[in-house]
Amino acid sequence: MEREDVRDTILDAMVISLEAQLRALKRLRGTSEEEEPLDMGMSQVDMVYNILKRAGQPLHISQIIEDVEKIHKVRKSGRKIKSAFWQRDPLSPPFHVNFVYGLRFMHASLIFPHYRDGDFSARGYPVRFVECPAVKKPGKRASAEQVKNYKEAVKTHNLSRQ
Numbered sequence: 001m002e003r004e005d006v007r008d009t010i011l012d013a014m015v016i017s018l019e020a021q022l023r024a025l026k027r028l029r030g031t032s033e034e035e036e037p038l039d040m041g042m043s044q045v046d047m048v049y050n051i052l053k054r055a056g057q058p059l060h061i062s063q064i065i066e067d068v069e070k071i072h073k074v075r076k077s078g079r080k081i082k083s084a085f086w087q088r089d090p091l092s093p094p095f096h097v098n099f100v101y102g103l104r105f106m107h108a109s110l111i112f113p114h115y116r117d118g119d120f121s122a123r124g125y126p127v128r129f130v131e132c133p134a135v136k137k138p139g140k141r142a143s144a145e146q147v148k149n150y151k152e153a154v155k156t157h158n159l160s161r162q
Contacts, residue, residue, distance in 0.1 A: 013127055
């Protein structure tokens with residue numbers, strides 16, 4: 001990736017993040033002019049704001065998450081997603097392995113040390129959010145060539161190389 005591409009990606013991520021924050025602040029202030037919806041969909045801040053506005057009262061975080069799943073249909077848990085697979089649940093207790101059906105993503109952020117400028121905490125800006133599916137393992141009756149191709153694919157498609 002070229003240096004200019006990295007710079008543009010970082011700036012685009014910062015613009016999107018700051019626009020969502022500005023919209024939320026305008027709504028809280030009550031000066032939000034009606035804007036046309038964005039092409040890419042609603043941000044998470046907008047979804048939570050809509051849920052709280054409908055409720056008209058403070059809600060517990062678990063209730064907010066349930067309502068976002070029901071109303072905005074954000075959760076993806078279907079079996080029809082090609083790259084979804086069974087994997088070990090990282091939150092399962094030791095010596096009791098639980099499995100969950102899901103997707104594997106890699107999230108990269110840049111952390112900027114704002115504490116150098118004053119009494120501010122560090123700020124992270126998301127740069128990439130990429131799906132990283134696992135390589136499908138061949139069956140028991142696979143030929144030696146298929147097993148060899150699988151082992152090579154595992155070496156080239158691991159998380160450290162994506």
